[in-house]
Amino acid sequence: MTLAGETIAAAAPETSGPALTLRLATPDDRGALIAMYLSFEPKGACLGLPPRKEPQFWLENLSAFPNFVVVAGDRIIAHAALCSDAGSGEVAVFVHQDFRGKKLGKRLLVELIAEARRKGLKKIWGMTELDNVPMLRLARSLGFSPGRDPREFFLTL
Numbered sequence: 001m002t003l004a005g006e007t008i009a010a011a012a013p014e015t016s017g018p019a020l021t022l023r024l025a026t027p028d029d030r031g032a033l034i035a036m037y038l039s040f041e042p043k044g045a046c047l048g049l050p051p052r053k054e055p056q057f058w059l060e061n062l063s064a065f066p067n068f069v070v071v072a073g074d075r076i077i078a079h080a081a082l083c084s085d086a087g088s089g090e091v092a093v094f095v096h097q098d099f100r101g102k103k104l105g106k107r108l109l110v111e112l113i114a115e116a117r118r119k120g121l122k123k124i125w126g127m128t129e130l131d132n133v134p135m136l137r138l139a140r141s142l143g144f145s146p147g148r149d150p151r152e153f154f155l156t157l
């Protein structure tokens with residue numbers, strides 16, 4: 001994708017809704033991101049994320065890093081962030097329950113990998129619950145390997 005945004009589907013799959021666009025988040029997205037997380041389910045299921053209450057504080061912390069969103073009309077339906085330091089980065093991907101299973105998580109994680117390469121990171125990783133089969137399978141499908149702790153997944157770039 002380009003940082004200006006890429007239309008990734010003509011419409012929300014199986015609907016005649018608005019086109020879906022994947023792009024970098026901007027400060028103006030904060031309200032729509034909060035709205036997504038207030039109705040997100042399940043809350044707290046991925047090592048306490050997304051937060052059960054007051055997602056604005058968590059989103060504020062994430063705003064120091066690259067964040068990507070999938071937008072449908074005036075709604076944000078998926079979000080991902082790459083929290084990096086000098087050489088490595090942690091990935092996190094969240095797709096609203098109304099839109100799971102439609103490859104949006106995969107598109108976002110591909111974008112985080114590309115962003116990590118652009119930033120010259122050597123390694124990216126993530127961590128989730130052991131029973132989060134969708135996230136663990138998604139990570140493995142893009143080449144991540146399990147860590148010593150099986151809740152972790154790593155990709156060397």
Ligand SMILES: CC(C)(COP(=O)(O)OP(=O)(O)OC[C@H]1O[C@@H](n2cnc3c(N)ncnc32)[C@H](O)[C@@H]1OP(=O)(O)O)[C@@H](O)C(=O)NCCC(=O)NCCS
Nearest residue numbers: 046092093094095100101102103104105106134135137138
């Ligand atoms: C994990 C999550 C991001 C996946 O997003 P998604 O858009 O639903 O997933 P995708 O449609 O892109 O699926 C990509 C791959 O993930 C795996 N996957 C996704 N959903 C799955 C499911 N229900 N069961 C098993 N594997 C699944 C599959 O390997 C799939 O590839 P395939 O369809 O070719 O088999 C999404 O389920 C989610 O937001 N979950 C709640 C929040 C969370 O746990 N986030 C992880 C934070 S690190």
